[in-house]
Amino acid sequence: MFKVTFAFEDGSKVEAFANAGDNLLEVARGANVAIDAPCSGNGACGKCRVQLKGGEVDSKKTLHISDEEFEKGWRLACMSKISADVEVLVPDIASAYKSRMKVADLSSKEEIAIFEKAKSQIEETGIQFRNSLEVVELQMAEPSLDDTMPDVERLTRALRKFMNLNRIRVPYAVLRKLPDVLRASKFSVKCVVRVTPNDMFVYDIFDSKEDVIMGGLAVDIGTTTVSAVIINMATGEILAKSSSGNGQIRYGADVINRIIETTKPGGIKKLQDAVIKETINPMIHEMCRSIHLPENQIYRMCVASNTTMNHLFAGINADYLRTEPYIPAFFKTNSMFASDVGIEINKDAHIIMAPNIGSYVGGDITAGALVSMIWNRPEFSLFIDLGTNGELVFGNSDFMMSCACSAGPAFEGGDISCGMRATDGAIEACTIDKETMEPTYKIVGEPGTKPVGLCGSGIIDVISELYMTGIINPKGKFVREGKRIRHDHYGMGSYVIAFEEEAGSSKDVEITEVDIDNFIRAKGAIFSAIRTMLSSLDFDVSMIDDVYVAGGIGSGINMQNAVNIGMFPDVPLEKFHYIGNSSLTGAYLMLYSTEAEKKTYDLAANMTYMELSTVPTYMDEFVGACFIPHTDASMFPNVHQR
The missing domain is CATH 3.30.420 (Nucleotidyltransferase; domain 5)
Known part of the structure; x- marks a missing residue:
């Protein structure tokens, strides 16, 4: 058994233990260390670069690392096997895809303007903005020796009289807190309920003096990025907004590699945990903390994602999506609840899923x-x-x-040597002077943030500018020379957008002919x-x-x-x-x-x-x-x- 230490540029370290012959990338995954591997570790992308700081690994030489870089200790994690105690540096660019979670500042009008515009346009078509959740206030007679009705029957009778419904369902979670809440409130309560034409479901119960917010959670599960908002279900107000890298990405940048990963022992559970336990649940906790809302006061959730992400989120075998005739397990489902998949909100919260329409249109x-x-x-x-x-x-x-x-x-930074998500340090816009070939760029983040890589919009700008200024030809090959244009010993050209000394990473931020070809x-x-x-x-x-x-x-x-x-x-x-x-x-x-x-x-x-x-x-x-x-x-x- 050998000790493997992963060191980061901020000085922090993570230690793990491995057996001789274990793959370094797999060891990192097991230790929850984020190392970018869009190709899922088959050596094709060259993005899982780490640098030896102590010890040695059994590593194959690849075209992705030059002789000079190899001498400096650079290795591909996916091509390295453990052979002794070792310490490796994980550079920022290798983990940039899994950025820190970001909770939006909703005082910025831009963050909510798109939602407000969409709501307004939908309303103009005659669609009404209301849902089946309500807060019902009740005053009940207190029990006595002459009135020994059980608490739950007292509640259901009061609700039935108030709403004129025959079937009322009170789940275990409400039943457990019912006796104490009734007596503390002197039988004056507020109930969060879902009302349909046929029945009523009681989600929660509170003292009538409490201000009750009915929370709702909307989540977009992208292959690379997960975004979410918490809203007030009564008013539609957005209370919190957050985004984070999808934890599944360490199993591959595309859905096919992730589906292949699920076919391995325990694979379905690993992929489900990566998106729920490592990504969505931490986002929920951070958003709830920022607005002081208990997680169990989120009573409904809506998920929009592609067909593969839907299956992996639900923990359902997705393997049949990638083989002819490409059949999903479902297009739509209304049978899922928070407790079924481990989403840490109200256990009885219903999960709505935007319907799929094909194996690859979700x-x-x-x-x-x-x-x-x-x-x-x-x-x-x-x-x-x-x-x-x-x-x-x-x-x-x-x-x-x-x-x-x-x-x-590529649009989210994958398959590009310096590509990354649109997060702090990403170049999101760029122009290039036709005469001097000098770039001017805009970086995501606070003023003074140094460039780390290129996000999708930045890649589009850079390639367009290289072409329109005549630096590359229609095939994406470099045809001009200058201090920012370099060629390696294989003749591969590249354009340096930010040199190492002005960048926020351990290497130049550059775009190569291979990157351009991929894009x-x-x-x-x-x-x-x-x-x-x-x-x-x-x-x-x-x-x-x-x-x-x-x-x-x-x-x-x-x-x-x-x-x-x-x-x-x-x-x-x-x-x-x-x-x-x-x-x-x-x-x-x-x-x-x-x-x-x-x-x-x-x-x-x-x-x-x-x-x-x-x-x-x-x-x-x-x-x-x-x-x-x-x-x-x-x-x-x-x-x-x-």
């Missing part, structure tokens, strides 16, 4: 489609959600068609999916009236730059609208409004799903799109003119 898209308002407009609109999977919806008030393409994790494939997947879907309807891009772009890839992407690189069609910029995290906004609307929830189910039931892998022309479209901006220059006349 509830995040149906929730987003609700927010986009495509379904309420006669104009033809395109909705694009940029994430690990690029998901699209096209249509109007008469029809909607959807599809998904495997864009990979070209990601943007190519998006554009070819758009073209394929439109072609199947005998449409072309000129018939698109509006484009709604969603995704948490930054504070909003530069649409012109996205067009410049050929990710979006070359249509007038005024047609583009960035609508933020529409999955979380849609989950909020479904949580707060029963009618909005039902509308989302209707949208899912009436949306046509197209499986791109079955369309013969899709690969031809994809190959054509793997070029900046495209192999067919006539598709991007304005870009070439600029």
Whole structure:
């Protein structure tokens, strides 16, 4: 047995023990040490770099680490086996994907403006914002020797008289606290109840003098990032908002690697624990602490996520999603409660799930489609959600068609050597001077924050600027020289955005030709999916009236730059609208409004799903799109003119 010490740049350390021959990345996972491994440890991505500080490991030499770096102790964790006591440094960039949890400052209007706008637009369609949760106030006669009715019957009779319902259910959690609350309040109480036409369920009971907040929780479970809000179910007010890296990411950056992980012994439980115990529950506790709300006063939860994330959240075998004929266990379910999956809110809280419509188009898209308002407009609109999977919806008030393409994790920083989530230290916007080739960039975080890497919106900007200034050619290869352009001994070019001395990491923040190539494939997947879907309807891009772009890839992407690189069609910029995290906004609307929830189910039931892998022309479209901006220059006349 050997001791393995993981050291971090802030001076902290984590110790673990391992046997000879154990894989270093697996040891890190077992010790809950965050090391980025988008390829799930098969040596393909080169992002699990660590530096030896003491001892030695049995490590294979790879192309991802130069001879000079190898001499300095740099190793890939996934290619290293334990052979002695060892201490390794985990650099910030290796763990940047799993950033510190962030609780939003709701005094900032920007944080809640998107929710308010979406609510207003939905209300204009006639959908009402009310739900089945209520706070009922009761005054009961106190028991006596002449009135020996049991407490629970006294309560149910009072509720039945108040609400005129025959069936009233009082769960064990309420029954346990009932005697003490009744006597402390002199039988004057408030009950949190769910009322339906057929029955009533009692969630909680309080002294009538208490101010009771009915909490609700909306969660967007992204492949890379999890976001959530706690709301007041009576008023719809957002009380707290939070985001965090999805703890599952250490098992792979994409859903296929994670599904493969679930097929190993105990794998389903590991993936479920990673998203619930390591990610969602800590977010709940931090948000509740910030607003002084007990967790058990959250009585309903809504989840919007892709089909795979839904299965992993629920602890259901997802393996059949990745094998033909790609069948999920469910599209929608109303049978899940907090206690079933270990969500640490009120144990009897009902969990609503935004419905899936295909193996790779999930509830995040149906929730987003609700927010986009495509379904309420006669104009033809395109909705694009940029994430690990690029998901699209096209249509109007008469029809909607959807599809998904495997864009990979590039839009959220995966597959990019210095890529990261849109969190502190991420470069989210960039311009490059055409003459000097010097960059000017904007960084996520407080003033003075040093750059650590690039998030999705920053990558789009950098590649667009490199192309528009003639630094790279349409194939993504460097064709100009300067102090910020370097070539390794294999001839691989790179552009340095921030040198090590000005960066907040242990190495330069740079983008390489491999990174650019990976991103070209990601943007190519998006554009070819758009073209394929439109072609199947005998449409072309000129018939698109509006484009709604969603995704948490930054504070909003530069649409012109996205067009410049050929990710979006070359249509007038005024047609583009960035609508933020529409999955979380849609989950909020479904949580707060029963009618909005039902509308989302209707949208899912009436949306046509197209499986791109079955369309013969899709690969031809994809190959054509793997070029900046495209192999067919006539598709991007304005870009070439600029």
